[in-house]
Amino acid sequence: MLYSPVQPMHIPDGFLSTLVSIVLWVISAISVAYALRRVGKDLGERQAPLMGVLAAAIFAGQMLNFTVAGGTSGHLLGAAIATILLGPWAAVIVMTTVVSVQALIFQDGGLLALGANLFNMAVVGVAVSYFVYTSIQKLARGKSWGVFVVGALAAWFSIVIASLAAALELALSGTSPANIAVPAMGGIHMLIGVGEGLITVGALTFLYAARPDLLHIGEAAPKGSAAVWTGGLVLAVILAVLSPLASAHPDGLEWVAEQQGFLDTAQGPLYNVIPDYVFPGITNEAFATIVAGIVGVVIVFGVALGVAYVQRKRPTT
């Protein structure tokens, strides 16, 4: 019944190297500042109370869980549904508010690590949700099934990709080796994502029946959304490709660091970005299978999207 403070996606302080934390703080601060400007420009004054109350609703909505099996439960994280209801810019602000208050008041995620958590959940989560949502929404051409299919996929992808980002951050910080962190985080969140997807569809079904106007079906996308769409695509592809690569060749991270000349500066602890991982005799076929699964899903989704686009263009030409 009580709010549970432990979620595997919220990285606490101490687990990220100072450099990774600060770089991600800067990236998140720039993204949030830009989103704030866009929200201020595009949206009416009515939006301020709406965003604040929805942030509270997402926080409270995380309590609404359902039992899956053996003590595990599915529950809502919210990036996808916030994106669908409010559009990408306001969703970034809402998720920033939720994640910041969780860290500040409930110690759910660290304060120095907050930049990284904001990046994973408010930036990557929202951009990927938006990318998946609008891509398939266009294909559904305003039909209602689109909303549900897309809601589930957006929720699932946003969580899985965000967890890959978290795993890579841990690996870059030298806290958890990539070939363990990526499959573990990815694998857990592929399951959590199913719960999130199911709840998101349930919520969209309810809203579609009660207030279809809130879902903006068939409305034109707001200006500047193409940039978010592209950003979501790029983030999803980079993270989906990079993390299995890092996982399969953990020394690859070190190789990149060497090429960048990081290693020369990585002597002092202040710049200890990439430590030495060596894996004596660990042949983890199970992990490799999970990674292969992630790659497979991404490829299948890409192919499906491509085919659907071709199908869609044919009648118009």
Next chain:
Amino acid sequence: MHLHFLDPYQHRASPVHALDARVKFVLTLAFILTASLTPVAAWPVYILLLAVILSVEILSGLGVGYVLKRSALALSFVLAALPVIFTIQGQTLFTLPIGAWTLTASVEGLERFVSVALKSWLSVQAAIVLAASTRFPELLQAMRAVGIPRLLAAMFGLMWRYLFVLVDEAMRLMRARAARSGRGTEAGSRSGGSVAWRARVAGGMAGSLFLRAFERSDRIYVAMLSRGYDGEVRALPLPPFTGAGRLSLAAGLAFLGLLLIFGIAFWG
């Protein structure tokens, strides 16, 4: 029912509670940054940092037990760092045969693992002390003082204001579900329906929570208009910075800085 138990603030008459929230906020961040920058295996520095945070806990009247109990909840993440014991190469500590694999633990790996766990534990204690000794409006002021955009600060404020209301709503929804869909009382008993059905019910609850939030925000907007809201988010000016606050800030930062230099000079 109002969920005041969600609010971690604990009222005490202590110097930590009386300290300017801006000073507390900045010092907490500085403490976490110091812990983060402290080199691996600089044990004396970790012990000094632990001594600092324990003294603050005692001084604040919160009690060490309270903070430690809460900090234990946040520590399960430490599992994520466990593999480094075996993946960092170095002096062999022990070997652990698991089936066909043999895991070799190294001293360097263990040192890194313990350092990460300590950094995390120290940081979460500092964050707990901040949240438990500072009222939310003061925290909001502190955030404005360090330059968080006004609209974002207003979002934090609005979220905090309606958090309790919406958590109440969520709990009413859950009570209604428990009353109607036959929740089993014995451990291990399944609650009704298939997983998909349960997910749909939970989804419908989330949907209705969002709908209530939308409708409430309309009412809030009208109420704000009636009080003169014109789209501009306004806030009270920040209170002046006292000499005592300045002194504690400077002393705290200087001490943490010295600890950091000490750690890097000897173990860096």
